[in-house]
Amino acid sequence: MKIRLIKAVAFTLLTGVFFSCEDLTKVNINPNGVQPEVVNPNLVMPTVLTEMSKAYVNLGYQDIAGVVQHTQKDAWSSGHNDYDWGGNQSWSGYYDILRNNDLLYSRAVALNWEFQQGVALVNKAFMFGLITDLWGDAPYTNALKGETGGTDNILPAYDSQEVIYTGILADLEKANTLLSKQKSEYSNIVDNVDVIYSGDPTKWRKLANSLALRYYMRISSKKPDVAKAGIEKIAKNPANYPVILSNSDDATMGFPGTSDGTSWPANAVYDVSGSNYRRIKMANTFVKYLQGVKDPRLGVWAAKVEIPLVVDATLPAKTDKIVDGKRYLSPDVVGNTKVDTDPEYVGLPTSFSQLPSAYNMNPTPGQTSFNPHVSFLAPMYKNATGPLLRARLVSAAEVNFILAEAALKGYSVGDAKTFYENGIKASLTTWGVGSTSAAYLANSGVAYNGTVKQVIEQKWIASWTAATEAWFDFRRTGFPELKAGPVAKRQALPVRFYYMQDELRINSKNSAAALDKLEVTNFSQADGKNSAWSKPWIIQGTGKPY
Template structure:
């Protein structure tokens, strides 16, 4: 693991200087640009940990994982996003890079007796290791961050069992809950404007810690139901000791400064002058059609209406293909056997549609530089570098209520499943500024609570827009939504994990091979054998999910 180097601490200073007012910090170090790890103030490390973790999370949930769960598809450069052509180099280096900085943050906070920073560091440690084990399975954990201490065990660490990592995450979040239980005035060293999530508020960090506890208890619920049940019921029964994110104002989110490509919304057109990254990304037809079926007002917040609808009219003369009043009028012979969507408002791109997805819906300009006026583009706000709705959403009130709805549906003492289901949707509507439509939406037959896990997870999938990783992990665990791979996908079913990267297998061979041997080969693993996105990690082995 020694190849995973620390980011230079001065990046924190640069980020602070560009994005926030950090003049409060100048008194802490006479020469901040030359500060060493042995004397660095935790407030200089904190922005790097928070911003880099958030960017990793949104890059997953707005890019390739959004493709897996069919929130989005791409109509060019699409094989990774649409077809799961991931190759063998899905690196976790940047994840461990954040963790190494976070480890320094924690150790310096212990040395300086900054309990608030210790609590925050444990929350972020849990979040990042949670992502690693969720995505890959077994991973270096106990000895993962000790490469600089010397010794073979530290530079080629063992892979801990996935169950051990989840247990460690839960223990660290319990410890964070205790460390963050004081009033703000009782802590030393808090500088509000370097905390880009919660502005130095320990109460909100404590809620994030306990909400993540719920996330990981539910994550292990199929494998360790007794532990999950006891953990969630303990949290609900002791609300004063375990406060949760139950309102939008407590959501763990991060906005963007919009000063450069590095601190802007991904795939914006401000710093991508060609606009190609925005132009290629389309909402998936699976998602669009579900939203339309439910008359969901969030669709208009997330996507634009199609620019030029298709109209097929049998009364037109053969060979007709012309624009009339902003519509493309076609005689049936001009369509032939092509798969098309004539919806006059919103058209999504079908999942893994073909090797040339840009050709969908009779696009007149297919190819890598296509501009398809017959498929809906994402909302114009996603062209911007920053904005009130352009936020990384690490964990939210909507997610917490959905978790509690599922727990209650299992018969656990978590309150009313119906109430939590309704509160979850309300929280999402509040987030996306459509709260005025909430009552009408909830009155629809397809939305009125039907007491099924399918409905809870489908609504959670919808609410997870731009934060699709949780939707993927829920799909693996429950089989919902019932997503189907498209005709050009690498396999007939959706993948369930990331590849271990080749460098790890080559450099840390013995330990990597041990981890690989514990993956369950499935009929979809094929030539990849153990190290396949279709081999099952411990978390879903023996569950008969998701396929």
Template sequence: MKTTFIKYTACLVLFGSFLFSCKDLTQLNVNPNGVQPETVNPNLVMPTVLSETGKLYVNLGFQDIAGVVQHTQKDAWFSGHNDYDWGGDQSWTAYYDLLRNNDLLYQRAVALNMEFQQGVALVMKSMLFGLITDLWGDAPYINALKGEQGGADFITPKYDSQEVIYAGILADLDKANTLLSKPKAAYSSIVESADLYYAGDPAKWQKLANSLKLRYLMRISAKQPDVAKAGIEKIVATPAQYPIIDDASADATMAYVGNNSGDAWPSNSVFDISGSNYRRVKMCSTLLKPMQATSDPRLALWAKKVEIPLVVDAKLPAGTDKITNGIRYLSPDKVGTTPIDTDPNYVGLPPSASQLPSGYNFNPTPGQTSVNPHVSYLNEIYTQAKGPLLKARLVSAAEVQFILAEAAQKGWAAGDAKTRYEAAVKASLTAWGVTSSYNAFIAQKGVAYDGTLAQIIGQKWIASWTSATEAWFDYRRTGLPALTAGPVAKRKALPLRFYYMRDELNLNKTNSGVAIEKLETTANSQADGKNSAWSKQWLVQGTGKPW
């Protein structure tokens, strides 16, 4: 039987070899599932572009940029978050990797005449290149994504100016607006499940394109006010041609699936069994105090009350430090001159206040793995891997209405500033499920419209929770809110940009060097040289902002 089996097997091998020898080897190298770059269906590429962009956006706006704009602070592994101790390791590689995938999406959509997918790709290209230039400054743009063509111009591409990049973004968004202007039935090959933002709804993608255009027009408003004014007024004057995200139901969001650590909310304790990513993040007092002062209904959704409030009582005997009925009582001599926050409900961590932030507010167990019962943690929804409020929030109706409120306040034809401002506040409350609190909230002192830019930007800053990157760019452009660096921060001012990374300085030395020379040094950047987080990009040079 053994001899028979060997002979049978040998025959099968010889027969198989004969069959394959008759086939063209190029045929054997074709993937039958159609995932070769030359034949891939755009709908197979789209989910990766959308999901990874959403994750990148959250990893900025919920992580270190939330520390910059003082939404949150960390009490462990905190130096980058609280103190801007960034060094030169901030890389745009992930952004360009996504742009390459997105370019494949676009090129295949053009080849197959899929206009919906073309429009989506142009919107995502605009968003990603917008982030790159917003974060770093001048960057490879025109000659980017062409490395496979060979040649030094493409392998080590020149850096284009911010002015050129923003102009290209605005042009691409105009093109996307046209591509996405048809009824859904007019498009071929829309796969709803491939569109993680809008389930294949071209009308909402068209709104996103024009809303992004508003974002970038306002971004360049200090440098090119005539361009910004004309562009915003054109969108407002022709809403049928240029629809925008005008209510929270059209917000560009991506829900987290929560099946594994790669598609779960980043602070979850479901896959991070230690709970460290959740435990180390605290509400910042800079955000918490104004929200508490106006009874902001979003605060309870974002933060927990302190587990054990502090009470300092002069009637207590010297040396008293005890917990009774869930309250920790301290005599004044135990406190001395150390800052203490005895608010019975919410306590925020001050920005960059200490080399040992885990010890704030008399935490009895400071350290990297400590638990501080005297400072507000984030709401427990942020321990979950997924949930109805756990979304990447890329562009919102609130942001759009705040932009138009600012434009109207400038005297541009963008509607009534008060109406726009109130619509923005209501849209934010709606997005967080607390619309019913709007009437009482908008009547609060400090929230009721007072006609100032500081109030518009201040409420926009609050509304950008978990999407803090936009708040940073607004601060850089306006100096608002009037944020100040904490006492142990790396510099005495908030940073303005990311460093060009070491790999780029080494591998594309000539072109990165030209870009660095165009940066403007400041008093805060002198210790780093021109490639500093405190050097000014073209976008803010000559504006006197933010400091």
């Protein structure tokens, strides 16, 4: 991979609007004359935070939501529904963010600004964590040294996942120390350039330690002693290792909605046709599960079916008519076609057809169809901005579920039931239905039963619009027990992204060495080593998810 040093300087403070710098990764020379060697770190921070947050929500709201079957698409659907990803999934945008973040960190070190150093280390851990989680081995040690000379930096070697996760945890430990002071003890904090926490070092410290919990749990099957010691260290020392246990500490970013680049992805405000919103439907897997446990979040996330179907054997043959907002069909009209007659919510089955827009007797199938017989997402997802439309990086729900799983593994962290129930309460509160917590926790299938399966399934629900964590949990645990649909590219869920073709061609020696360490499975097939179904180190030897 040819790593290019792109000198990007955010000018957000000069404009007073943090999203005015929509894509500063393309800026090589600052027209205001502020060069990287002297730039104020506070001018770089908003670019890093906004681009990082947008990258994460774009994954969790788009194709990865299809993988974990939160949603399916009924047009332009092959990537979302069928895992037909090809070989061009690029990490270049992620490394662009890391280069800008490296500038933020190096300038903060030069100026001895500890708050900005701590934030940059958290960002570095988050982005490198995402890269290795998605692809496997990746350039890490020499990845951001393209202008320091030498072929090894221009075409860097790939570090192993084990090395990368170890480095991530070390950076988060350092960030915990750097962010341990009261805000008044730091200099040069500018609240409005921090679009995550408004310059609050205590909350950034909680994010650092919460990410450490995420990554200790990630490696728990491969390095169980390290994971146990790390999680117990954090859980037993809340004064020295505070974590996110309250919704008020969630790491989230809102969207101003002033342009397409600063708006909720797939909104119908700047996409005047509304096609991106219109194509995304609730997945049948998710809808049925939520209905089965009487989950109040379904009504927050999904719209009710516009025109429910009613199949009535007492109707005359060839009946197909709409009466009082319902479409009545005689059995002969339906024939052998599978239909869902739920009067409220209907999800799109997983990868069931190459023409998913035809599902449930849609009279106008096609790429531009509007299917009135399947649940759209809630109308708020058409908006450019809104109180619930946020990029969610780490939440109190996730942290509580991690600790619940840790307790069930026998770690000395506290009571699994309490963490499990607190995770559910946190998620319900996030989505405005916290008042239903007591009733929901008493429902069949929700009432605590002491299994990791139940914890991960609730974590899967709570990861709505942040689906990457649900994917990595599935890969690690096999839960939820998701199955590929009949027309999916393989009859199993993928476990990684492909290395992109440009990388394989340009950095061929190092990428070939990384490929050689992947484990081919029965589902890798014609893809060979570079397959979305070949196992990276993190799940090799675990027997998961297959």
